[in-house]
Amino acid sequence: MRGEFIGVWAETSREIWEPLFQEPLDESGEVLSEDIFCELYRVLAPAFTTKPSIEQLAAVIDDSTRSRVAFEHVKATDLACESTLIGFFESVHGVLQGFEEPGNDGLTNRYFNLLGSFIEKFSLRYDLRRPCIISATLPGLVTSLVQHVRSTSRADAHLAKLSHEYEEALRDLRHGRTEARIKSCLAKQYILIEGIANASSGTSSETLGQRCRQASWPHPTLKAAAGNIYGFRSDYPGLGHAGSPKAVLRDVDERDLVGVSCMLLGVVPYVDSRVNLAGLYGDQALHVTADRGNYRDAPTGRPATSLSDRLLAWVGRVIGGR
Numbered sequence: 001m002r003g004e005f006i007g008v009w010a011e012t013s014r015e016i017w018e019p020l021f022q023e024p025l026d027e028s029g030e031v032l033s034e035d036i037f038c039e040l041y042r043v044l045a046p047a048f049t050t051k052p053s054i055e056q057l058a059a060v061i062d063d064s065t066r067s068r069v070a071f072e073h074v075k076a077t078d079l080a081c082e083s084t085l086i087g088f089f090e091s092v093h094g095v096l097q098g099f100e101e102p103g104n105d106g107l108t109n110r111y112f113n114l115l116g117s118f119i120e121k122f123s124l125r126y127d128l129r130r131p132c133i134i135s136a137t138l139p140g141l142v143t144s145l146v147q148h149v150r151s152t153s154r155a156d157a158h159l160a161k162l163s164h165e166y167e168e169a170l171r172d173l174r175h176g177r178t179e180a181r182i183k184s185c186l187a188k189q190y191i192l193i194e195g196i197a198n199a200s201s202g203t204s205s206e207t208l209g210q211r212c213r214q215a216s217w218p219h220p221t222l223k224a225a226a227g228n229i230y231g232f233r234s235d236y237p238g239l240g241h242a243g244s245p246k247a248v249l250r251d252v253d254e255r256d257l258v259g260v261s262c263m264l265l266g267v268v269p270y271v272d273s274r275v276n277l278a279g280l281y282g283d284q285a286l287h288v289t290a291d292r293g294n295y296r297d298a299p300t301g302r303p304a305t306s307l308s309d310r311l312l313a314w315v316g317r318v319i320g321g322r
Contacts, residue, residue, distance in 0.1 A: 003125035005085045009076040037068035043091040047084035093132030162192045197271035215270040
């Protein structure tokens with residue numbers, strides 16, 4: 001849940017809701033009515049793993065005190081997934097507009113600033129744009145892809161073993177990023193991605209190069225580039241085979257550790273049809289309307305955790321992540 005709202009939901013009370021509702025609306029000292037919690041709970045309900053019925057929802061949101069208690073007691077474990085939570089945060093902006101006087105956007109502007117500060121403080125993988133649009137970032141896309149690799153590996157005993165060996169190779173780099181350790185780390189990642197590609201296709205003996213040739217590509221040059229990434233593993237001495245020493249231009253170093261790791265991650269959406277592309281971009285799985293209780297179900301399931309803090313840190317430095 002690195003970089004996701006759902007992982008820091010418990011912090012929203014102190015960082016967003018308390019300062020939003022306790023600060024006076026104007027010089028008169030008036031604060032927001034507790035009725036706001038009726039609307040907040042209504043737009044949050046579609047994000048629950050267990051959706052309340054229309055009757056259950058009405059029983060809560062018809063009572064402002066009960067709505068406030070219910071809203072304040074929502075835990076991250078009650079929430080279905082990240083995309084539905086993004087939908088909630090965006091919907092809050094529209095809710096707050098209903099509590100503003102015409103021509104006065106002080107409340108929604110305050111919420112926008114608090115939400116933006118929250119994203120910045122907790123290094124969440126999103127950009128916030130006016131009026132209140134939460135968009136994916138490049139570091140966020142990479143993080144989501146790494147999370148997919150991690151969750152896919154955990155769901156299969158064979159892949160879990162390959163993933164463990166890869167993570168062990170990553171940890172060994174702590175003792176020195178020698179050429180031998182870098183080669184070992186890259187070799188383990190090649191094997192892991194190859195295993196994921198085979199698991200996706202239902203095969204067990206194809207190479208990553210074969211899976212790349214069978215994948216759908218928009219242009220021959222991109223297909224060739226993916227094949228060349230595998231070719232590097234096959235031809236460079238010590239990565240997969242004895243290789244050809246005459247073709248070596250230099251020893252592998254930290255540049256290759258980061259660069260090739262990113263390239264291999266980039267191959268995953270082509271060789272693994274299980275990648276949730278909509279989820280990577282933060283597409284929302286629900287739409288909350290102005291009518292009470294009118295919402296569509298969102299898919300359940302918790303987001304996966306990240307593959308490796310160290311790998312994500314390296315990737316983040318390269319692509320300018322926070």
